[in-house]
Amino acid sequence: MxxxxxxxxxxxxxxxxxxxxxxxxxxxxxxxxxxxxxGTQYGLLYQIHIGSEPAMGAIAEALIMDLSALGHTLKPLIRDGYVETFADKDDRRVKRVRLTPQGGLKLDEATKLWTIAQQRFEAMLGKDQAAKLRAALDEIATLDFDMPPAR
Amino acid sequence: MxxxxxxxxxxxxxxxxxxxxxxxxxxxxxxxxxxxxxGTQYGLLYQIHIGSEPAMGAIAEALIMDLSALGHTLKPLIRDGYVETFADKDDRRVKRVRLTPQGGLKLDEATKLWTIAQQRFEAMLGKDQAAKLRAALDEIATLDFDMPPAR
DNA sequence: CGGAAAAAGTGGCATATGCCACTAATTGAA
DNA sequence: TTCAATTAGTGGCATATGCCACTTTTTCCG
Incomplete structure (x- = not known):
């Protein structure tokens, strides 16, 4: 049952x-x-990796997550030496993020495993289905849920 | 941008x-x-509601969540008086869960709001799209990710 | 029957996420 | 220039989830 x-x-x-x-x-x-x-940490490292020393806010926006939540999630990665932050040269309010060399190596290592997971999953659900699913999910991610409360 | x-x-x-x-x-x-x-709590109350005084394990299985995670998530609902637990008559290891009268009222109240959210969301994504999405997600929920480690 | 193994939960620890109240730094007027 | 808004993050608090090590009950055998 x-x-x-x-x-x-x-x-x-x-x-x-x-x-x-x-x-x-x-x-x-x-x-x-x-x-x-x-998985979350892998995604975060990857997002930082593909950015150009992105600001916290930029990462949060890309991942559609709360800025403070991002800050919290980042802590273990900083503690473990995979990521480091530094103040933006032109605007000291802005904190930028980058991978450390270790973080880069860890990302490469994890990417091999990620590829396995990704392939195994897509083999089960079907590559087409997976692509359609991601498309639908991305559509949700871009929806604008703001009409009723007006402004 | x-x-x-x-x-x-x-x-x-x-x-x-x-x-x-x-x-x-x-x-x-x-x-x-x-x-x-x-939203999580609403879903949990609903799941308890449609069950017949379900056991913790049954709920966890239905929601595909860790049993201990369920226990933690249940705490605030018990604290607030929406849910109560009791030992199964035939197997004292089993803990069953049910809504309190207050919990039932709260569920009704929340359901009105849920309907609004559901309708608004489906109006934006499209009812068909939403149905297809749920179908795809349910398919993922039933996948069996266990081949490699063999057994 | 008596002890090993399985089943159902609990508690502790750690990460994932959000919201809110604040602080620091910038920007924009008056 | 000066001070009120705005912007970017931080810290604290609370829920959401998982894993692991245990404890308590049951079930199964030998």
Whole structure:
């Protein structure tokens, strides 16, 4: 009976998304485990890597996450020496972020594992399905939920 | 420049799912805010509601979440008097969960708000798109990620 | 029957995320 | 120039989730 239809809340978009997120997150986490990074941390390192010494705010915006949440999530990575921050030359309010050499190596190491997870997942769901899913998710990410409260 | 294409990690299924999850989660949380419940808590109350005094393990399985995580998430709901637990008559290891009368009322109240969130979201993404998305997400939720480690 | 193994939760520890109240640095007028 | 808004982050507090080490019950055998 453990197999079969999923009971309940199959109607709530939010709950369904969260549930799938827990499942997929654990999978990526498991595969990335040998590197010592969680899926979230891998994504964050990658985002920093592809940016040009991005400011905290720029990262938060790209990842659609709260600025303070980003700050918290960054701490273990800084503590472990994968990331470092420095003040922007022209605006001292701005704090920029970059990978340390160690962080770069760790990212490379983790990318090998990530590729495995990515391939295994896409082999199961289907490359097309996965691409369509990401497209739909990206669409949600760009939606503008602001009409009612007016302004 | 704030608008436009999403930079980076649009390739990682996990990162994309998490990002959309943060966005959608905040939307549902905002709409549910007047009830004092978060989207996660609403989903949990609902899951308990549709079950027959479900055991912790049953809930965790349905929501695909860690049993201990469920225990932690349940605490604030118990503290606030929306949920109560009791030992199973036949197996004292099992702890069953049910809504209190207050919890039932709160669920009804929150459901009105949830309906608004759900409708607003589906109006933006499209009912079809939303249904397809949930189907895809449910498929992920049922995938069996266990081959490599063999057994 | 009696002890090993399995099943269901709990507690502690760590990361992931958000919101709110603040602080510091800039920008914009008057 | 000077002081009120705005912008970028930080810290504290609370929930969301996981994993691991245990404790308590049951179940299973020999």
């Amino acid at each position: 453990t197999k079969g239809a999923l009971p309940g809340l199959t109607l709530c978009n939010n709950a369904t998304l969260r549930r799938a997120g827990r499942k997929l997150g654990r999978f990526y986490d498991d595969v990335l485990a040998p590197s010592g990074l969680k | 704030t608008k436009g294409a999403l930079p980076g990690l649009t390739l990682c299924n996990n990162a994309t799912l998490r990002r959309a999850g943060r966005k959608l989660g905040r939307f549902y949380d905002d709409v549910l805010a007047p009830s004092g419940l978060k």
